[in-house]
Amino acid sequence: MTKEKIIAVQNLSKQFGNFIAVNSISFEVYKGEIFGFLGANGAGKTTAMKMLIGISKPTSGEALVAGFDVKTNTEMVKRSIGYMSQKFSMYDDLTIKENITFFGGIYGLSRNQIKEKTEKLVSQLELEDAVDKLVGSLPLGWKQKLSFSVALLHEPKIVFLDEPTGGVDPITRRQFWEMIYAEADKGTTIFVTTHYMDEAEYCDRVSIMVEGSIEALDTPKNLKKKYNVASMNDVFLKLARNVE
Amino acid sequence: MKRFIGFVTKEFYHIFRDKRTMFILFGMPIAQIMLFGFAITNEINNVNIAILDKSKDDETHKIIKKIRASEYFNIEQDIVNENQIESVFQKGKVKAVLVFETDFIKNLQTLKQAKVQVITDATDPNMANTIANYVNSILLNYTQEINKNSKASHLIQTQTQLYYNPELKSVFNFVPGVMTIILMLVSAMMTSISITREKELGTMEVLLVSPLKPFQVIIGKVFPYILLSIINATIILLLGFFVFGMPIEGNLFLLAFESVLFITTALSLGILISTVSNSQQTAMMLSLMGLMLPVILLSGFIFPVSSMPMALQIISNIIPAKWFIIIIKAILLKGATINVIWKETLILVGMTVFFIVVSIKKYKIRLE
Numbered sequence: 001m002t003k004e005k006i007i008a009v010q011n012l013s014k015q016f017g018n019f020i021a022v023n024s025i026s027f028e029v030y031k032g033e034i035f036g037f038l039g040a041n042g043a044g045k046t047t048a049m050k051m052l053i054g055i056s057k058p059t060s061g062e063a064l065v066a067g068f069d070v071k072t073n074t075e076m077v078k079r080s081i082g083y084m085s086q087k088f089s090m091y092d093d094l095t096i097k098e099n100i101t102f103f104g105g106i107y108g109l110s111r112n113q114i115k116e117k118t119e120k121l122v123s124q125l126e127l128e129d130a131v132d133k134l135v136g137s138l139p140l141g142w143k144q145k146l147s148f149s150v151a152l153l154h155e156p157k158i159v160f161l162d163e164p165t166g167g168v169d170p171i172t173r174r175q176f177w178e179m180i181y182a183e184a185d186k187g188t189t190i191f192v193t194t195h196y197m198d199e200a201e202y203c204d205r206v207s208i209m210v211e212g213s214i215e216a217l218d219t220p221k222n223l224k225k226k227y228n229v230a231s232m233n234d235v236f237l238k239l240a241r242n243v244e
Numbered sequence: 245m246k247r248f249i250g251f252v253t254k255e256f257y258h259i260f261r262d263k264r265t266m267f268i269l270f271g272m273p274i275a276q277i278m279l280f281g282f283a284i285t286n287e288i289n290n291v292n293i294a295i296l297d298k299s300k301d302d303e304t305h306k307i308i309k310k311i312r313a314s315e316y317f318n319i320e321q322d323i324v325n326e327n328q329i330e331s332v333f334q335k336g337k338v339k340a341v342l343v344f345e346t347d348f349i350k351n352l353q354t355l356k357q358a359k360v361q362v363i364t365d366a367t368d369p370n371m372a373n374t375i376a377n378y379v380n381s382i383l384l385n386y387t388q389e390i391n392k393n394s395k396a397s398h399l400i401q402t403q404t405q406l407y408y409n410p411e412l413k414s415v416f417n418f419v420p421g422v423m424t425i426i427l428m429l430v431s432a433m434m435t436s437i438s439i440t441r442e443k444e445l446g447t448m449e450v451l452l453v454s455p456l457k458p459f460q461v462i463i464g465k466v467f468p469y470i471l472l473s474i475i476n477a478t479i480i481l482l483l484g485f486f487v488f489g490m491p492i493e494g495n496l497f498l499l500a501f502e503s504v505l506f507i508t509t510a511l512s513l514g515i516l517i518s519t520v521s522n523s524q525q526t527a528m529m530l531s532l533m534g535l536m537l538p539v540i541l542l543s544g545f546i547f548p549v550s551s552m553p554m555a556l557q558i559i560s561n562i563i564p565a566k567w568f569i570i571i572i573k574a575i576l577l578k579g580a581t582i583n584v585i586w587k588e589t590l591i592l593v594g595m596t597v598f599f600i601v602v603s604i605k606k607y608k609i610r611l612e
Binding site: 054055075079081083091098105106 | 246247250251253254257258261262445446447449450451452453454455456
C-alpha cells in the first residue's frame with residue numbers, strides 16, 4: 001500500500017523578533033494516520049500547528065496541507081481541515097442543536113445537511129434527551145466528545161486536535177480515543193498535540209519537539225527501542241534532558 | 245448571506261440569554277432618561293422659602309401673594325426677626341428667606357425705590373442661583389405692573405430672550421446627552437466586550453480557523469449591535485418627545501443618518517478596543533475609562549466646553565461624542581439641515597475611517 005502524503009512540511013520556521021519559536025522543521029503526515037505532535041510547553045508545537053491551520057504566517061519554509069499551500073491558499077486549507085481547541089470551543093449559552101447549526105452554517109452546510117448531521121451525531125453520542133439543553137450544563141467529557149464531532153461536521157480530510165483531553169477523567173479519555181480511532185479508520189487524518197505521554201502510545205507515529213526543533217519522529221515502538229526505554233514518558237524525558 | 249444570518253442569529257442568542265447584557269441594553273436607556281428627566285433637573289418646583297416682612301403693608305402683601313401663587317415657591321413660614329434666619333436655614337426646611345425692608349411702601353412711593361433682600365442657603369450653588377433668578381423675575385414682573393399704572397417710571401429694563409429653549413428646560417440638554425452616552429456605551433463597550441469574550445473563550449480561534457474571513461466575523465458580531473443601538477436611539481427620542489416634550493424640529497432622515505453615523509463611529513472604536521485587549525475585563529475598563537468618562541465630562545453634555553481651560557478644549561475636539569452632541573442638538577432644537585452641520589458630520593466620518601483603518605492594521609499584526 002502506497003502512503004498518500006496529506007501534510008508535507010519543509011524547513012518551516014517562525015520567528016518573533018529575535019526569538020525563533022519554530023526552527024526549520026520538516027516532516028510528513030500520511031492519510032488516515034494518527035499523528036502525535038508532542039513537546040513541552042513553549043517547545044513551539046502550538047506555533048507550528050497555528051501555521052498549519054492557517055492562522056499564523058510562516059517566516060520561511062513550505063507547508064502543504066491537504067495539497068494546499070498554507071501561505072498562498074489559506075482559504076482552501078481552512079475548508080479542508082477541522083479544528084478542536086483545548087478550550088472546547090463551543091458556546092455555553094447555546095443549546096447542542098444551536099451549536100451544531102451554527103458551526104455547520106459557517107462551514108457552508110445546507111439546512112438539510114445540518115438536520116441530517118444533527119440527528120446522526122446526537123444518536124451516536126446518545127444525547128437525544130439533551131439536544132435542547134445548553135452546552136454549559138453538560139459535563140466536561142460530553143462537551144469534549146461533542147466538540148470533536150462538531151469539528152468533523154464538514155467531513156474534513158484532517159482534524160487538528162489541540163490538547164483535546166486536558167482535565168478529563170481516564171475513562172472519558174479512553175472513550176475519546178475510541179472515537180479518534182473510529183474516525184481514523186474512515187480515512188480521516190488526525191493531528192493531535194498532547195501532554196499525556198500514555199496518549200502518545202496510542203498514536204501511529206509521534207514527533208517530539210524540543211526548543212523549536214523536531215528531535216525525534218517515529219512510531220512509539222521504534223522510539224522506545226531506539227532510546228532503550230520502556231515507555232514514551234522515558235523517551236520524552238531522555239530527549240528533554242539531552243538538550244539541557 | 246446564509247452564513248451571515250446564521251452568525252447573527254447566534255449573536256442574538258448570546259445577547260438575549262444574558263440578563264446583564266439585556267439590562268445594559270434596554271434597562272439603562274430607560275432608567276437614565278427617567279432619572280435625568282425626573283430627578284436630576286435644574287428647574288425648581290415648590291421650593292420652601294420663609295418670609296421676613298418688616299413692613300407688612302399693602303405692597304408687600306401683594307408681592308407675597310404673587311409669590312405664593314407661583315408654582316415655584318411654597319411659603320413654609322413667616323419669621324419675625326433676623327435672628328431666626330440662621331436657625332431656619334440650619335433646620336434645613338427652607339432654601340431661601342425673603343426680607344422686605346421696613347417702610348417698604350413708603351420708600352417705594354417717595355424714593356421710587358424699595359429693597360427686598362433674597363438670602364439663599366447656598367449649600368447647593370446652582371439651586372441658589374436659580375432661586376435668586378426666579379425671585380428676581382417675579383419682582384421684575386411686579387414692578388412692570390406698577391410702572392404701567394403710575395406712568396412715572398423711567399426704568400431701563402433688559403429683556404432677555406432665550407431663543408431655542410425659552411423655559412430653560414433641562415430636558416433639551418439631557419435627551420441628546422443621554423442618547424450620546426447610551427449609543428457610545430452600547431456600541432463601543434458592548435461590542436468590544438462581546439468580541440473579547442470570544443477571544444477569552446477560545447471560540448475566536450475556531451472562527452478564524454473556519455473558512456469565514458476575519459472581517460466577516462467582525463461584521464457578524466457588530467451587526468446586531470447596530471440594530472439594537474438604532475432601537476435604543478428610537479426609544480430615547482420617543483421618551484424625550486412624548487414624556488418630556490423634547491422638540492424634534494429637524495428632518496427625521498437626517499437625524500437617522502447622523503445617528504447611524506455616530507453608531508458606526510462608536511462601533512469602530514469598540515472594534516479598536518477589542519483588538520488591543522485580551523480579556524473582557526480589560527475591554528470593559530478601557531471602554532469605561534477611555535470612553536465613558538470623556539463622553540460625560542468633556543463632550544459638553546454636563547460642563548460647557550467653551551468654559552473649560554484651553555487644554556481641555558483642545559482635547560475635547562478628539563472626542564466623537566462632542567461632535568455628535570453638537571449635531572443632534574442642532575437638528576432637534578434648531579431644525580438644522582446638512583448645510584449647517586456638514587463640518588461636524590465630516591469630522592465624525594473622518595474619525596470612523598481612522599478607527600477602522602487602525603483596527604485593520606492592528607488585527608493584521610495580531611494574525612502574523
